[in-house]
Amino acid sequence: MRFARVVLGLLLALAGLLITIAGAVAAFWLVGPDDTVDTGEHRLTGKGLAVMTAPDLLDRHGPTLHVTATSAKPVFVGIGQDLDVASYLASSQYSRxxxxxxxxxxxxxxxxxxxxxxxxxxxLDWWTVKASGAGKQSISWPIADGAYDVVAMNADGTPGTEVGLTLGVQLAGLFGTCLLIFGAGLVLLVVGLMLLFFRRRRPPVPLPAVAVVKPLPEFVTASASSGPSSPSNHAPSNHAPAYQSPTYKGPARRVAGTAVLLLVATGCVAVPVKNTSASTSRPAVTVADGQAVVARYNELNNQANQARDPKRSEAIEGNPTLAMTRAGYQISRITDPAGKNLIKPFTYVKPKIGAPQFSSYPMRFVVDSGVSNDPNSRQLGVWQRQNAGTPWVLTHSVYPASTMPLPPLEGLRIPAQADMDKLSTLPQAAAANLAVYLTGGARSPKSALFTPSPGMVNLLNQRVKERTADVAQSYIANATDTFHPAGDPVTFITSAGEGLVFLTVTEQYLQLIEPGSNAYWTSGEVTAFSRMVKYTQTLHRDYLHQIALVIPLKGHGRIRVLSMDGQLVGAGGS
Structure with missing residues (x-):
């Protein structure tokens, strides 16, 4: 029995010593009271533009990630979805x-x-968390389920990255778990040492009991006895039990079992959960970031308007809106060289954001805003980001009347084929039919497909008056007005299943000159593109129109034109 006790004590002491050392190292060196274990600083150097972690490196979620970056230059460190980071660094050299x-x-x-x-x-607004500046920069982030990357780079976006990177993971209760492991090891060590060195003193062996036999009384007869007399018949029946060696089998098992359960339980709590999300999409923008985009546009657009500088507009606008802005500035510089009739500052107020889910770039979102200097109209616009490294720019912009009912932006989404199949007509067909309607006027057979906006009706009436007045001129033989779709429509699906479509059409107003005559422009907006140039065959004015319309579901009525807004973009002749 002593041999078994020594072997058990030795095993428990050795196991306890190893567990105690492991717990002490983990608790007081690797982890610490902040429950964080980190990699220590590693210097990473490359010719490229960034250091980025692969998306499968952060394959668990739940704990808090701490990232610290140091560099001799101002440094940036951030965490973003792989969808955005991959687009941002797509064509660049970097270390992964x-x-x-x-x-x-x-x-x-x-x-x-x-x-x-x-x-x-x-x-850039798509970073989940970020920090930028000189010296050491640190961020903390509760790791979310999904594909995310850590990026460290020069704050100015230039190549030549040299950064000291430290990654740390904070697991709730990790320090306490390490202390429990340390304590469990101590218990095993003490029990093992007790088994090895503690000897229990034997109790003294009791003397054998002496039976005292009294003589039978003389009056007891032989018939009272049940059998022949024997010494064993008179011996006491409660002999003292023999001595047994003490055993520690039961307590040792209980201590070992408790330690194992403790380690298993605390270990399971500390293990992060494996990522399960397969989603690779996100909303194009948050409501707060969308409103910030509009606020930035308000500021820079007013600056560009005051300077009539299309270069400034390039930072906040894209075509077709940018093309219309450039033409407007050119006309303004020619017709108002002194700058007396500049556009008064205005802003888009109380913007409502409609942000569909996207899994790739380009991304778009829609904004419905009030206009500060025109309470009778609203601005309905599309903002687009071509890739993760480019700014949001306003590409489509129309001004429906404030009385025009607009579709809700909540639940706006990009169309799937099933959505398109439910619409009364496809957006491309709607654009083509609308161009036919605009060219033919109110009598066009395609007019029955549409409910025009007030601005569209005014435009058609104005063109009829212009053609009548032009043909009355002696030097004008005839006048035609032709519309054509331009570019691809931008389509969204509303929560009701309707199509919210933004499209562009070009218009050419053509005047045929009588043989033997000539014509030229001497005043007006057209002089910004052609002034005092004599033409003998034709004159033309070119317009660009932006249109927003709603395509209903099949069997639910006409296509509703929300707004049609145009800009003269050229003039000439032959």
Whole structure:
């Protein structure tokens, strides 16, 4: 029995010693009271524009991730969805961290690409969390389920990255778990030592009991006895039990079992959950970020309007809106060289954001705003970001009357084929039919497909008056007005299943000159494109129109034109 006790004590002491050392190292060196274990700082150097972790490196969620970046230059560190980070770095050279091995070591892969400076990352709104500046920059983020990347780079977006990177994971209760492991190891160690060195003193062996036999009384007869007399018949029946060696089998099992359960329970609590989300899409923008985009537009657009500078507009507008702005500035500079009739400052107020889900770039969102200097109209616009490194720009912009009912923007989504199949007509067909309607006027057979906006009706009536007046001129033989679709319609599906469509059409107003005559412009907006140039065959004015319309579901009525807004963009002749 002593041999078994020594072997058991030795095993428990050895196991306890190892567990105690492991718990102490984990609690007081690797983890600490902040429940965080980190990789220590690793210097990563590359010619590229960034250091980025592969999306499968953060394959668990739940704990808090701490990232610290240091550099001699101002440094940026951020965490973003792989959808955005991959687009941002798509054509650039950068270093990709593909594995983190133990002892802590970053294994990297160099991704080929260009070295053109990127848009400074701090100004982009899609980062989940970010920090930028000189010296050490740190961020913390509760790791979410999905594909996310950590990025460290120069704050100005230039190549030549040299950064010290530290990754740490904070697991709730990790320090306490390590202390419990440390304590469990101590218990096992103490029990093992007790089994090895503690000897229990034997109790003294009791003397055998002496039976005292009294003589039978003389009056007892032999018939009272049940059998022949025997010494065993008179011995006491409660002999003292023999001595047994003490055993520690039961208590040892209980201690070992408790320690194992404790380790298993605390260990399971500390293990992060494996990622399960397969989603690779996100809303184009948050409501707050969408409103910030509109606020930035308000500021820069007023500056561009005052300077009549299309270069400033390029930072906030894209075609077709940018083309219309450029033409408007050109007309203004020619017709008002002194700058007395500049556009008064205005803003888009109380913007409502409709942000569909996107899984790739370009991304778009829709805004319905009031107009500060025109209470009778609203602005309905589409903002687009071509890739993750470009700014949001206003591409489509119309001004429906404030009395015009607009579709709700909540639940706006990009169309699937099933959505398109339910519409009364496809957006491309709607654009073509609308161009036919505009060219033919109110008598066009395609007019029955549409409910026009007030602005569209006014335009058609104005063109009829202009043609009548032009033909009355002696030098004008005839006048025609022709519309054509331009570009692809931009389509969204509303929560009711209808199609909210933004499209562009071009218009050419053509005047045929009588033989032997000539004509030219001497005043007006057309002189911004052609002034005092004599033409003998034709004159033409070119317009660009933006239109927003709603295509209903099949069997639910006509296509509703919400607004039609145009701009003269050219003039000439032959």
């Amino acid at each position: 961290v593909v594995r983190l091995s133990l002892p802590p070591k970053f294994e990297t892969q160099e991704m080929t690409g260009g070295l053109r400076p990127l848009t400074p990352p701090a100004g």
